Amino acid sequence: MPQEPRVPFPNIDPIAFAIGPFAVRWYALGYLFGTGLGACYGYLMLANTRLWHKGEPPFKAADIWDFAFWTMLSIVVGGRVGYVLFYNLPFYLENPTQMLNTLDGGMSYHGGMLGLMLAAILFTRSKHGNWLSALDLIASVSTIGIFLVRIANFINAELYGAPTALPWGVIFPTDPEQVPRHPSQLYEAALEGLLLFLVIRVFTHVFYSLRRPGLVAGVFGIGYGLSRIAVEFVRLPDAQIGYLFGGWLTMGMVLSLPLVLGGIGLVAFATTRKQNALRA
Structure with missing residues (x-):
């Protein structure tokens, strides 16, 4: 039998503060501060042109604040669409009006990530920048938001x-x-957030891997995918889905495997292109 917990649950109110009938939750603040802090970190990276291939970041540092707006919108829309499609489609087909009701907390990280990737590609192309470098940028900063949201x-x-x-x-x-x-939320915060941030920091500022467009994004895909799959072994699956094929496989594992494979592909692509060779 499980023994009594030695780490008591900190009974923190999910509502950070309220102004009249308007309540602000820690979960929402996780997304908000994750985007804000990520934008600040991204600004510093974009301003440091020596980090980037040929000294050219995907767009100007000052444009990060415009990008932050599209980032927030794409994460929310992509996360909600992903949850509807991947986790509870039969329910929403029967109750289509509930698709826009985010009060039930239904958000998919994988859907939010796809939305963010699309926003990064479209925004960078509008600035005539390298969209692979844009993916490297969001890979470098998104771990901040992951950490905060998992704590929430x-x-x-x-x-x-x-x-x-x-x-x-x-x-x-x-x-x-x-x-x-x-x-398991803290496991994910530690692995997908803190540890992955430190690993990517080494790649960007020690190995100068941003000079190989796509490499850092590949490292992120591998790191996040493997971390998520590992935690899924001890994380309960969503009740409406359960374990797939009657075994131990979860939807989180299924959605994370393409990240690992795509990450391996990006790393191979970035490291074999001669024009992406590191500069002294």
């Missing part, structure tokens, strides 16, 4: 893991069984 998931006591006997098991107030569970 923990505060919301959602997306928790399977029961565990490990000493850091947590009893979440929203869990009907009230048993110690893996804090």
Whole structure:
């Protein structure tokens, strides 16, 4: 039997603050600050032209603030569309008016990422920049938002893991069984957010990998995909889907595998192009 948790759940109100009837949740702030801090970090990277291939970033540093607006919009729209398509399509086909109701918290990271990639490509092409370098940019900064949103998931006591006997098991107030569970949100914050940020920082500022357009985006795809697949082994699947094929496979694993394969392809492409060779 699982033992009592040694790490108590911090009973933080999911609502950060309220002004009259208007309530602002930590989850929304995670997206907002993730975009804002990511834009600030992106500005510094874009301004440091020596990081980029031929000294040319995908667009000017001052354009990052316009891009941040499209980033926020694309993440929200892509995340919602992804959730509807990947996680609960039968329900939304029967209740189409609920597709726009984001109060149920239904957001898909993979859908948000696809929306962000599309926005980056279109925005960069409008600036006549290298869209592969734009993907490298969002790969470098998106880990900040991932970290903050996963912390917000923990505060919301959602997306928790399977029961565990490990000493850091947590009893979440929203869990009907009230048993110690893996804090899988924190695992993802640590792996997909903090650790991946540090790994990519080494590639961008030590190995100067931004001089090979597509390489950093490939590293992100591999790192995020493998991290997400690993955590999915202890994270509970969405109730409406469960485990696929009656086994251990989850939708998160299925959607993450193309990221790993695409990342490997980008790394191979970026490292074999002669015109992308590192400059002294």
